[in-house]
Amino acid sequence: MDRLRIALPKGRSLSATLGFLAQAGYDFRESxxxxxxxxxxxxxxxxxxxxxxxxxxxxxxxxxxxxxxxVGTDVLREVERDVYEPLLLPFGYCRLSVAAPADRPDIPxxxxxxxxxxxxxxxxxxxxxQERGVSPEIILLSGSVELSPLVGLADLLVDMVETGRTxxxxxxxxxxxxxxxxxELIANRASYVLKSEAMAALIDDLRRVVARxxxxxxx
Amino acid sequence: xxxRKLVPGELPPxxxxxxxxxxxxxxxxxxxxxxxxxxxxxxPVIPPTFEYAETxxxxxxxxxxxxxxxxxxxxxxALALRPDLTIPTARIAGVKLFDQPLPLRFHYVGSVFRYEExxxxxxxxxxxxxxxxxGASKPLADAEVxxxxxxxxxxxxxxxxxxxxGQIGFFRGLLAVLPSAGDLAERLRVAVxxxxxxxxxxxxxxxxxxxxxxxxxxxxxxxxxGEVLPVAxxxxxxxxxxxxxxxxxxxxxxxxxxxxxxxIMLDLGQVRGMAxxxxxxxxxxxxxxxxxxxxxxxYDRLVGHFGPDRPAVGFAxxxxxxxxxxxHQDNVPGTHAVDVVFQxxxxxxxxxxxxxxxxxxxxxxxxxxxxxxxxxxxxxRSQGIPRVALCEGAGRVRxxxxxxTRLVDAAGWESEVRSWIG
Numbered sequence: 148m149d150r151l152r153i154a155l156p157k158g159r160s161l162s163a164t165l166g167f168l169a170q171a172g173y174d175f176r177e178s179x180x181x182x183x184x185x186x187x188x189x190x191x192x193x194x195x196x197x198x199x200x201x202x203x204x205x206x207x208x209x210x211x212x213x214x215x216x217x218v219g220t221d222v223l224r225e226v227e228r229d230v231y232e233p234l235l236l237p238f239g240y241c242r243l244s245v246a247a248p249a250d251r252p253d254i255p256x257x258x259x260x261x262x263x264x265x266x267x268x269x270x271x272x273x274x275x276x277q278e279r280g281v282s283p284e285i286i287l288l289s290g291s292v293e294l295s296p297l298v299g300l301a302d303l304l305v306d307m308v309e310t311g312r313t314x315x316x317x318x319x320x321x322x323x324x325x326x327x328x329x330x331e332l333i334a335n336r337a338s339y340v341l342k343s344e345a346m347a348a349l350i351d352d353l354r355r356v357v358a359r360x361x362x363x364x365x366x
Numbered sequence: 367x368x369x370r371k372l373v374p375g376e377l378p379p380x381x382x383x384x385x386x387x388x389x390x391x392x393x394x395x396x397x398x399x400x401x402x403x404x405x406x407x408x409x410p411v412i413p414p415t416f417e418y419a420e421t422x423x424x425x426x427x428x429x430x431x432x433x434x435x436x437x438x439x440x441x442x443x444a445l446a447l448r449p450d451l452t453i454p455t456a457r458i459a460g461v462k463l464f465d466q467p468l469p470l471r472f473h474y475v476g477s478v479f480r481y482e483e484x485x486x487x488x489x490x491x492x493x494x495x496x497x498x499x500x501g502a503s504k505p506l507a508d509a510e511v512x513x514x515x516x517x518x519x520x521x522x523x524x525x526x527x528x529x530x531x532g533q534i535g536f537f538r539g540l541l542a543v544l545p546s547a548g549d550l551a552e553r554l555r556v557a558v559x560x561x562x563x564x565x566x567x568x569x570x571x572x573x574x575x576x577x578x579x580x581x582x583x584x585x586x587x588x589x590x591x592g593e594v595l596p597v598a599x600x601x602x603x604x605x606x607x608x609x610x611x612x613x614x615x616x617x618x619x620x621x622x623x624x625x626x627x628x629x630i631m632l633d634l635g636q637v638r639g640m641a642x643x644x645x646x647x648x649x650x651x652x653x654x655x656x657x658x659x660x661x662x663x664x665y666d667r668l669v670g671h672f673g674p675d676r677p678a679v680g681f682a683x684x685x686x687x688x689x690x691x692x693x694h695q696d697n698v699p700g701t702h703a704v705d706v707v708f709q710x711x712x713x714x715x716x717x718x719x720x721x722x723x724x725x726x727x728x729x730x731x732x733x734x735x736x737x738x739x740x741x742x743x744x745x746x747r748s749q750g751i752p753r754v755a756l757c758e759g760a761g762r763v764r765x766x767x768x769x770x771t772r773l774v775d776a777a778g779w780e781s782e783v784r785s786w787i788g
Contacts, residue, residue, distance in 0.1 A: 149653075209486055211656025229486060231561040233586070337651035337658070339561070340530045340631055343589065 151194055151338070151345050152186075154213035156201035156222075160330065163238040164217050167330075168194075171356045173349075194349070205230055205333060214338035214346065220328040221307055225268045231334040233350055237360040239330035241309045243268060244321045245275070248296050256322065257281055259302070265295035266305035275305070275325050293317050380482070380490025382686075390701040392493070395522060395689060396475045398699060399495045402518045403473035406510070408497045411472040413454030419446035422453055424671050433480040447479035451494055452668070452680060459500045460672025468501030468676070475685070487657040487687065496662070496682030500669055503677035505613060508646045508664060509620030511679050515650065515660060516626040522688060523697040527652040527659070529629055531617075532636030534643045534663070535610030536598065537585075543578060543603050554582065558635045561586040577603060588634035591627070592618055598634050610645075617646055639663070650683070654694025659687045705786050706753040707746050708732045708763070709739070715761030715776065723783045753786070 155164055155175075165176050174190040179198075187196050199207055204218040205228035217236065221243050245256065245264075256262075257279040265286040266272045276283040286301050293313055295301040305325065308314060314321060332353060339346055377383070384392055400410070423431035423446065430449035439445050448454055451474045459470055475495040482488045497514060499507050512529065519527055537558065541551050550569060557565025563586055570579040581601040588594050588601075595615050602608040614632070621627050636647055639661075647663030662681025669676035692698045705728045708720055723730045731751070733742055739756050743766060746754045755763040761776045774782050 209656060211654070232565070233561050233563055235564040334561070335656050337653075337656050340528050340633075340649075340651045341526075341653055343631060 149342055149345070150192075151214045151342060151349060152197065152212075153194055154197050154199055154204045154207040154216040154218075156204050156218055157198050158201060160201070160219070160239045161198070164330065167236060167238055167353075167356065170359075171352045173352070202226055208333050208335050211335045211337050214335050214342060215349070216333045217330055218333060219307075220326065220331055221268065221271070223331060223333065224326060225271050227270065229336065231336055231339055232331055233334055234332040234353055234357065236330040236332060236353070237357055239328070241307050241329075242327050243271060243305065243325040244308045245303055245305050245323045245325065246293075246296075246308075246314050246319045246321050247303045249318050249320045251302075251320075256303075259283075262303050263301040264303045264305055265292050265301035267292060268305055271325055272305040275323075293319060378490070380484035380488070382489065382491075387701060387703070390703070391698050392685060392689060394699040394701055395692070396493070396495060396685060398522055399518055399683075399685075400473065400475055402521045403495075403497055403514070406471070406497075406514050406517070408471040408473035408499075408514075411451075411455050411458060411474050412476070413448065413451060413458065413474075415477070416445050416447050417454065417457075419444040421457060422446050422448060424453070430480070433482055435479050435481055448476075449480050450478050450682060451476055451496065452498060452665070452682065455498045455680075456500070456668045456678065457672045459498075459676065459678075460669045460674070464673040469507065470500040471497065472500070473497045487655070489686065493685040494682040495685050496660075496680055498678060498680035500678040501676045502679070503666070505616035506620055507677075508613075508617045508679050509624060511662065511681060512617070512621060512630070512646075512648060513624035513626050515648075515662070515681050515683070516624075516629050518683070519650065519652075519659075519688070523692055523695075523699060524652055524688065525695055525697065527629065527650055527691070528631055529648050529650050530631050530633050530636060531614075531646060531648045532633050533610040533614040533646050534637070534640055535613065535645060536602070536607050536634045537637050537640065539602070539604050539606030539608075539610060540581060540585075542606060545573070554585075555637055555640070558585045558637050561635060585635045588632070590632060592622075592632070594632045594634065613645060642668075646679070648681070652688075652691035652694070655687050655691045657687065659683055659691055702729060704729045704731050704749070704751045706730055706755055706765075707742065707749075707751050708755045709742055709757050710734065710736065711757035713757065713760040716757055716763065719755075719761065719763065719776065719779055722779065726780065726783050727787050728783050 155161065169176055173194045175187060175196050177190055178187040185197060197213055201218055201222050204216040205223055205226050207213040208216040208230050209228040219239050259281050262283050263286055264272055264283045265288050267289055269285045269287050273283065273285055286295065288295065292304050292306040295304055297317060308321060311321060334346060419434060419436050422434060434446040434449050436444055436446045455472050455474065463470055475493065477491055478494050479491050482490060484490060497511060499511050544551055554569045557569060566583050566585055570582045573579045573582065581603055584601055588598050595611060598611045602611055621630060639647060642665055643663040644666040645664030649658040650660040652659055660681055660683030664679040666677040669678050708730065710733050720730050720732060737745055743754050752767060754766040758764045758773060763774055765772050765774050
């Protein structure tokens with residue numbers, strides 16, 4: 148049977164991702180530390196990983212360049228790729244929120260005529276405002292989104308919030324939550340059919356850890 | 367609107383040029399597929415490339431209507447390029463062949479046009495090769511079409527592939543017992559389509575009935591071989607669901623007789639195309655191509671739109687994707703390129719040799735660029751032409767094959783040429 152390949156997100160959530168996979172018996176921590184290779188094998192040689200930007204994870208998986216991927220719900224809904232989503236994973240919890248300077252007049256968002264909204268999630272942001280009958284002017288940024296209202300670049304911002312500390316420290320308040328996000332396992336539709344046995348075994352391994360973590364959370 | 371000046375010869379997105387070897391490979395594959403379809407008794411059908419938009423976008427074809435390329439005739443009627451070949455074939459069956467003995471069996475190979483974002487393996491013009499079996503509703507008809515698809519893929523040289531086979535009646539029956547409150551049905555469809563365990567569990571959490579909950583949660587897991595069928599039977603909640611499982615059971619049995627079940631995976635969570643399909647539905651996947659190579663199923667409501675109601679089943683495979691899959695498996699159909707390039711000369715006897723070789727089936731090219739011997743050999747090498755024929759007087763050529771050289775005259779010509787083409 149072919150070895151499966153998984154696309155993992157570089158950056159913030161990588162250590163949580165690697166920790167989770169290690170619990171399931173797929174340990175990449177050693178190989179990641181000691182190598183700069185782009186394709187790495189886990190300690191047991193059962194699974195191959197590629198490390199890509201979070202937004203690219205669904206792309207690699209949709210095209211079948213990776214059979215599986217781990218990515219947040221936020222990214223998954225933003226990029227809208229045609230992939231399977233078999234399993235929610237118990238980490239990477241955060242939320243996509245609309246925020247504004249604390250001194251914004253207290254009016255409903257749907258009364259905004261055409262707000263300038265800074266975000267790195269243009270699709271979700273656009274849809275959120277459209278659903279409220281508002282046509283926003285989206286300012287697409289790839290980082291430092293919180294900065295934009297402070298320097299007059301935007302009226303509002305839409306960004307991922309974990310604790311809300313960054314917002315508070317910059318005099319911003321959360322107005323609405325657009326969606327709740329957590330890590331998810333995604334799978335290529337063709338691989339799911341072609342490598343169904345290997346894929347089912349791997350999903351089972353991960354599901355066992357999810358159940359264990361869920362149980363310990365409840366305690 | 368983007369009115370950037372076009373680079374001369376620029377192509378619009380989603381279309382492609384094929385030439386020389388790639389074009390030959392595609393044509394060879396198409397010929398092979400046509401031959402296979404013919405062996406199963408499917409006759410060719412060649413519908414027009416464009417028709418009235420209204421015809422193509424008829425009710426039953428609504429899934430494709432949004433993606434059609436539309437334009438206007440001079441009298442103001444809306445026309446459209448065909449988005450598939452099933453609708454025109456159904457039209458022909460309904461409007462013209464309604465009084466013919468059933469079933470009708472047709473095959474086609476042709477371009478179709480869809481206005482889609484050219485990403486994830488989607489193109490705006492691509493080639494479909496497929497069959498339609500019209501006027502037969504038995505499981506044996508479903509099995510015939512699926513077995514034919516497997517045969518076609520094998521004949522094309524595709525060693526590894528898998529068919530994912532479902533039955534839409536199972537899910538449709540489930541929807542009938544689902545409380546109609548809110549967007550429950552749509553949420554369930556999306557969750558099942560994404561194989562999202564969390565998604566089906568969320569829907570199940572809102573349901574009162576324990577048996578219904580059990581079936582909903584199991585939907586993404588009804589995947590595998592024949593062992594899936596008894597499980598699905600146990601989970602069926604009404605007549606429609608039971609009938610779907612029973613139908614799939616019969617089709618599976620027939621497919622076992624055809625000896626193709628090792629290439630097939632059952633999946634009762636296959637819900638894409640629900641508005642269109644009425645029974646079995648299937649997709650084909652192969653390594654190296656992340657998207658389905660082929661898709662099809664039973665569509666009993668389409669033909670009736672153009673004539674008397676007729677059950678029908680068929681499939682279409684995307685030739686470009688099949689080529690990509692064959693390339694991935696290093697098994698692109700062989701092509702018969704040029705066998706020999708002749709140096710041009712004034713001898714009637716030499717020209718006669720050229721014409722004879724063509725008559726016997728060789729692919730012969732005459733150099734028109736007045737190349738000398740050395741240049742011509744270099745040219746042949748660069749073009750992958752295995753032989754060079756240099757003029758050695760009337761009706762005599764020096765044949766250069768790799769490092770070998772031999773003189774051939776009219777007497778030895780026929781056996782020489784026939785040895786190339788086997």
